[in-house]
Amino acid sequence: MGKGSVWLKWSYIGAISVIAGIGVLMLGFTLFSHGYLMHEEELESLVTGFHFAYGFISITLLLTIIGGFGVWKEKKWALIVFTVGMILCTLYLIANEVGLLIVPSQLKVLLEDDYLSMLPLSKVNVTEIAHLNNTQSELKCCGLLSYRDWDYNIPKSCLCAENSLNPCVAAPRNSSLFIEDRIVMIYAKPCxxxxxxxxxxxxxxxxxxxxxxxxxxxxxxxxCIAILCQLNKKMETPKVVYSSEAKAGNYTSLMEAPDTEIT
Structure with a gap:
């Protein structure tokens, strides 16, 4: 390749190196998440997603290896395989991007319906209570729509931390947190x-x-497509062929040099 092609070649190698690095990080994160959720009840619903992630990452890493080999050895078939494979992977990513643009409105409704189905909170099971307590402690909130969702049995996770920057209100006098002659503050914002x-x-x-x-x-x-185009336009060096007709002395003078007199 020419001088300009060298820069294109190294920019391509840099791009696929970044893609390979991202693929390794994604693989590590997926393995960690899979192991972390191994004993969770929700794992069954996530198994298909993990399988898709493993497949996508493995294909991407394989394509970067093929693409690196193709550009280093200038193998057109390897670059073509990389191009076709990456186009298919890109279409998969675009489909996911479209899904993420559509999901928010639907997810909001699903989340609200799922949490509101727990009301009244005084009748939720032990697992749901533990989940809500963790949520209230982390988000500094109380109840779903209001702290009144707990009726009188307001949990300690609703207690306002000292010097809290989040708005707080006094706990109702009939709540389980109420202490005589003392104001107990709970988080005012719903979760x-x-x-x-x-x-x-x-x-x-x-x-x-x-x-x-x-x-x-x-x-x-x-x-990759630009490199393929340059490989197709690559000029081959013409071979030098010896000819018996090319002999020394087969030249004729076009005109005689004039004689010069020396005086």
């Missing part, structure tokens, strides 16, 4: 609005990351 807001924020962040991956994948495809 459901905070939960849905955090879920929407997470989806938007995931959508932005996915868009960045799509652009990186598309960039590697464009670089």
């Amino acid at each position: 459901l609005s905070i939960i849905t807001a955090q879920a929407m924020k997470t989806i938007h962040i995931a959508s932005g990351i996915l868009m960045g991956l799509i652009l990186l994948w598309v960039g590697s495809i464009a670089s």
Whole structure:
């Protein structure tokens, strides 16, 4: 390749190296998540997602190896395999991106319906109580729509921390937290609005990351196609062939040099 092609070649190698690095990080995160959720009840519903993740990451890593081999050895078949495979992977990412753009409105409704089905909170089971207590402690909130969702049996996870910056209100006098001659403060904000807001924020962040991956994948495809085009236009050096007709002395003078007189 020419001098300009060298820069294109190294930019392509840099792009697929970044993709390979991201693939390794994604594989590590997926393995960690799979192991962490191994004994969780929700794992059965996530198994298909883990399988898709393993397959996508493995194919991506394999394609980067093939693409690196193709550009280093200038093998057109390897670059073509990389291009076709990455185009299919990009279409998969675009489908997921479209899904993330559609999901937020539906997810918000599903989350609200799921949590509201727990009302009244005084009748939830032990597992749901533990989940709600953790949520209230982390998000500094109380109840789903209001602290009144707990009726009089307000849990200690609703207690306001000292010097809390979150708005707090006095616990009702008929609640289990009420202490005579002492004001007990609990968090005023309900949890459901905070939960849905955090879920929407997470989806938007995931959508932005996915868009960045799509652009990186598309960039590697464009670089690979450009390299393929240059390989097709590559000029071969003409071979030097010896001819018996090319002999020394087979030349004639076009005109005689004039004689010069020396005086």
